[in-house]
Each structure stands twice: as C-alpha cells, then as structure tokens.
Amino acid sequence: MNKILLAKLLVCLAFYAQAQNTISGYVKDASNGETLIGATVLIKGSSQGVITNVYGFYSITLPQDVYEVEYRYIGYQPIAQSVDLSENRRIDVELLSDSQQLEEVVISAEPEDVNVSGIQMSTNKLDIETITKIPSFMGEADVLRSIQMVPGVATVGEGASGFNVRGGSVGQNMVLLDEAPVYNSSHLLGFFSVFNPDAVKDVNLIKGGIPARYGGRISSVLDIRMKEGNSKEFAAQGGVGTIFSRVAVEAPIVKDKASFIIAARRSYIDVFAKLFTDALDDGAALNFYDLTMKTNWNINEKNRVYLSGYFGRDNFKFDANQGFNWGNKTATLRWNHIFTDRIFANFTAFFSDYDYVLAFGEDEMDQFDWNSRIMNYDFKPEFTYFVNPNNEVSFGGELLFLKFEPANAVGVSNGESQDISLPSKNALESALYISNDQKIGQSIQLQYGLRYSHFSLLGSGVAYTYGDTIPGTRRPVIGAEEFDSR
Structure with a gap:
C-alpha cells in the first residue's frame, strides 16, 4: 500500500512539474539598451506579476496556458503581448520612452499594479x-x-x-x-x-x-x-x-x-x-x-x-x-x-x-x-530562485x-x-544569508531572512582586558595577551 501511495505521489509531482513553465528575460530601454531596474511584468486578468531585479532580469512560473503579459515602467510606453506557455519561454523586451503630453492628471488611491509593488519599507x-x-x-x-x-x-x-x-x-x-x-x-x-x-x-x-x-x-x-x-x-x-x-x-x-x-x-x-x-x-x-x-x-x-x-x-x-x-x-x-x-x-x-x-x-x-x-x-x-509568482528566494x-x-x-x-x-x-x-519575498493572497506580502556574519582580526597584536570602574574614571587595564601572526 505504501508503494502505491508513493507511486501516486510521484506521478502527481511529475504532472505538476510538467504543467508549470517559466517566462524569463530582461527588460531594457529601447533607446540605449540599458536594463530597467524595477520594471513591472503583469499577467493581465490575474493578480500575478513580478518586477525586474537590479540587473533588469525577471522570471515568473505559471501553469501551461496562453497569457496576456504586460510590461511596464514609469515614463515608458507599456507593451502587451500574447504568450503561449506550452514550454519555457525567454522573452527580452525593449520599452520606448513615453514622450506624449498628458491631457489630464488622474489621481487614484492605489497604483494599478499595487499587487506587485515592492514591500521594502523605508x-x-x-x-x-x-x-x-x-x-x-x-x-x-x-x-x-x-x-x-x-x-x-x-x-x-x-x-x-x-x-x-x-x-x-x-x-x-x-x-x-x-x-x-x-x-x-x-x-x-x-x-x-x-x-x-x-x-x-x-x-x-x-x-x-x-x-x-x-x-x-x-x-x-x-x-x-x-x-x-x-x-x-x-x-x-x-x-x-x-x-x-x-x-x-x-x-x-x-x-x-x-x-x-x-x-x-x-x-x-x-x-x-x-x-x-x-x-x-x-x-x-x-x-x-x-x-x-x-x-x-x-x-x-x-x-x-x-x-x-x-x-x-x-x-x-x-x-x-x-x-x-x-x-x-x-x-x-x-x-x-x-x-x-x-x-x-x-x-x-x-x-x-x-x-x-x-x-x-x-x-x-x-x-x-x-x-x-x-x-x-x-x-x-548571490543567487535568486524564482520559486513561483508568490515566492522569490535569495541566498x-x-x-x-x-x-x-x-x-x-x-x-x-x-x-x-x-x-x-x-x-x-x-x-x-x-x-551567509537567505531571504524570501512572499505574497499571501492579494493583500499580504512578507519579506524575511537571516544573515550570519563573522569578523576576525588577522596577524599579530595585543588584546587588552579592562576592569570595572566608576563613571568618569578611565577603566584600568587588568590583563594583556599577545598574539603572533598565526
């Protein structure tokens, strides 16, 4: 019985892996080829999307289907294109600068792409x-x-x-x-x-x-x-x-x-x-x-x-x-x-x-x-693993x-x-460090991580030990240990 359950689990995992494909690439400025940091990649008709990293790279994994993908960056004309995600796709996009004069100014309570806005505070x-x-x-x-x-x-x-x-x-x-x-x-x-x-x-x-x-x-x-x-x-x-x-x-x-x-x-x-x-x-x-x-x-x-x-x-x-x-x-x-x-x-x-x-x-x-x-x-x-649209692990x-x-x-x-x-x-x-940017539903986003640091002096020197004292008086040296260059 255990073998049958294990086989079913493996089949489900294999089917899931095959049913998921990835769109990835760079978003650039069409006028000079510069990569755009923080450009938005939206899946229209859904709440899913990502932003490009500090090198202009993005990656998003979705179930196999046909999607309307929109690329946006402030001050540039957005581009939308249909993508058949029957296999992994590499799509590099170049955005044109938007030099059109606006006829009116629209103020909204939230930006349209708030679901993929950064969660980094301050x-x-x-x-x-x-x-x-x-x-x-x-x-x-x-x-x-x-x-x-x-x-x-x-x-x-x-x-x-x-x-x-x-x-x-x-x-x-x-x-x-x-x-x-x-x-x-x-x-x-x-x-x-x-x-x-x-x-x-x-x-x-x-x-x-x-x-x-x-x-x-x-x-x-x-x-x-x-x-x-x-x-x-x-x-x-x-x-x-x-x-x-x-x-x-x-x-x-x-x-x-x-x-x-x-x-x-x-x-x-x-x-x-x-x-x-x-x-x-x-x-x-x-x-x-x-x-x-x-x-x-x-x-x-x-x-x-x-x-x-x-x-x-x-x-x-x-x-x-x-x-x-x-x-x-x-x-x-x-x-x-x-x-x-x-x-x-x-x-x-x-x-x-x-x-x-x-x-x-x-x-x-x-x-x-x-x-x-x-x-x-x-x-x-440094490594970034785009697990899925809701989790981006960096380590x-x-x-x-x-x-x-x-x-x-x-x-x-x-x-x-x-x-x-x-x-x-x-x-x-x-x-060493590891962190995760996680989205839970459409209203909760988390960023958490751990960092371990170690600092050590190298070479010869003297380490002094100081004793206690009263406020306003210099602490006395009560011991000294000399270290060689090893």
Whole structure:
C-alpha cells in the first residue's frame, strides 16, 4: 500500500512539474539598451506579476496556458503581448520612452499594479531623470543633495561630508557604488558628492528593514548603480558650470552586444583664482576631479560580464609642501549567469581603497607628514530562485578582507625625526544569508531572512582586558595577551 501511495505521489509531482513553465528575460530601454531596474511584468486578468531585479532580469512560473503579459515602467510606453506557455519561454523586451503630453492628471488611491509593488519599507528610489529635476546647489545635479530632501535624512552641515539618517552617524551608513563601498562620498568638503550624475543609473536608499543581503552597517544603505553604456549608438553629453565642468561619452563596442561609458569631472576654482591673485603661485591648489568608467559584454543569453571603476581626488594645498588631500578608488567585476529559467546568479569581486594625506611644515627641519588608508578585497556570490509568482528566494555569501593603516606619521622638530606611526591591522569578515519575498493572497506580502556574519582580526597584536570602574574614571587595564601572526 505504501508503494502505491508513493507511486501516486510521484506521478502527481511529475504532472505538476510538467504543467508549470517559466517566462524569463530582461527588460531594457529601447533607446540605449540599458536594463530597467524595477520594471513591472503583469499577467493581465490575474493578480500575478513580478518586477525586474537590479540587473533588469525577471522570471515568473505559471501553469501551461496562453497569457496576456504586460510590461511596464514609469515614463515608458507599456507593451502587451500574447504568450503561449506550452514550454519555457525567454522573452527580452525593449520599452520606448513615453514622450506624449498628458491631457489630464488622474489621481487614484492605489497604483494599478499595487499587487506587485515592492514591500521594502523605508526605501526611497530615485532615477537620474528625477535627480536632475530636483533643485540643486549652484545649478549642479547631485546625488547626495537629492537624498537629503527625503524624509529621515539630514545633512551633517556645510563643510562636512556625508549625511545622517534618523539620528544615526555618518559612519553607520553603507554607501555602495556598483557594490563597492565608498568611505568618503563627498567632494569639496561636503558641497558635492563623488557620484557623477552623468554616469548614475539608479539610486536606492534603504532606511529601515535592511534586506539580509546587506551587512556591516546599522543606519542605512545607499546603493548606487552606474549606467552600462549606450549599446545602440554613440552619445555624448557634458556641461560647463560655475564650479566644475563635466563630460561623458558612451557608445557600443559591438552593437547590442557590448558597450562602455566614460565620465569625467574637474573643478577649476584654483585655475580662475590664479588670474586675480598670486597666492596660488607657490604650488597651492584647490580642486577636485573624478573619473568613472564602465563596460559590459553580453556574451550570450545566459552570461553577461560587467567591469566598472571609479577614481577621484580632492586637493587642498597651501603651497607645494603643505596641505591635505583624500581620494577613493574602486573597481568592480561582476558576472551574471542564468543557470535555469528560474535561477539567476551574480558573482561579484571588488576592490575599494580610501586614503587621506596631511602634511605641514615649511622646511625639512620642522615638518609633519601623516597618511592613513583602508582597503577592501571582496567576493560575493548571490543567487535568486524564482520559486513561483508568490515566492522569490535569495541566498548567498560574502568573503571580505580588510586592511587598515590607521596612521603612517612622521614628525620632525629642529631636525630630529620621530616616527609615531600605528601598526597596520588586517581583518577577515564573512557572511551567509537567505531571504524570501512572499505574497499571501492579494493583500499580504512578507519579506524575511537571516544573515550570519563573522569578523576576525588577522596577524599579530595585543588584546587588552579592562576592569570595572566608576563613571568618569578611565577603566584600568587588568590583563594583556599577545598574539603572533598565526
């Protein structure tokens, strides 16, 4: 009897598996080939639908039938087509920009596609078109200035870099550029951000309920994605402003197959100042510059590779020997692979380097030189399993190596040199996570997950144990244990 029941169960499972097929693919902009993040894919006549992920990919599994599928994205003309789902179908769609003038404005209590709206709470999503329309400082569109206008976000203050989210400090925000962390996100002491708007595609600020795929910060996540480059035709844009000038060039390497974008900016306050004063003739400088690059190669229907990088620097020099400067460098290599119609994977390797340099002293007899830096080397495998229209499971991990150089400092007084440098520190951080986006009926949506993180210092060092004390008095050292490099 048990064997008969088992056989019936296997037959039912086989029939169910055969009766389900999948529609998957990418949703893109028809004018330049850029993938559209968060585009809506609706099954007309039902409550089922999905949205594209951060790479523009979607997947939905349905019983075998003929469906009317509609593709939508804000600011683009929707497309609907009939799909015979007698087998798995790969459908890539390109949407045309909607430039028609509206005759009237209709306000409704709920959006028409509320059933597939994101459930991520405390999230603000901006595209570059929205950012450029927001009133800006001295006429220059800026990412950080834009997000400071949303609820819960406040500026640290003029002359200070970064932003605060709901009372958190600057260091509690994770700022990512194509998944690589940026430790100082400001130019010109906080007046502009390091993100060139000509190269930015999508900005997503998460202020609460941070998904399990992120870790390492407790206040917010600012996830910025760069443009991939126009895969249709050559395009260039730029501008001359009161503070800086910028230029961006994008073009296909192989049409509809590979493309690139290069964007650069440079301020010229010091260049103009030299026309009116000689105070900058002795090697003084007051400027910032950055270079942003990205290329991608669509190898085939299942594989796509991205390579992006950023290099930027701020210089404040009082003369040839005195001043301070800082800069960020990042590089990201990503590989998208579609294992099956329902399993999407992304493998990311990135490098991030932030350094700060300070120098004072008019001659070699009396001077002070100090610099510090933090470097990251990271590898992240991430997988998404589109189980069915009601469940989207994400899982993956992360392995991060950090190198800290807190202070490389040398002071010279009356010709006597003293090295007051602090030793470098190395650390290894690892994590595993799993999460699920689940819809229950038409009115309930859940997002839940788990993340396990582990942090360990590497190399030699001394671990101190501190005793108890009364408030206002420093805790005494009651023990010390020395570790070697193993």
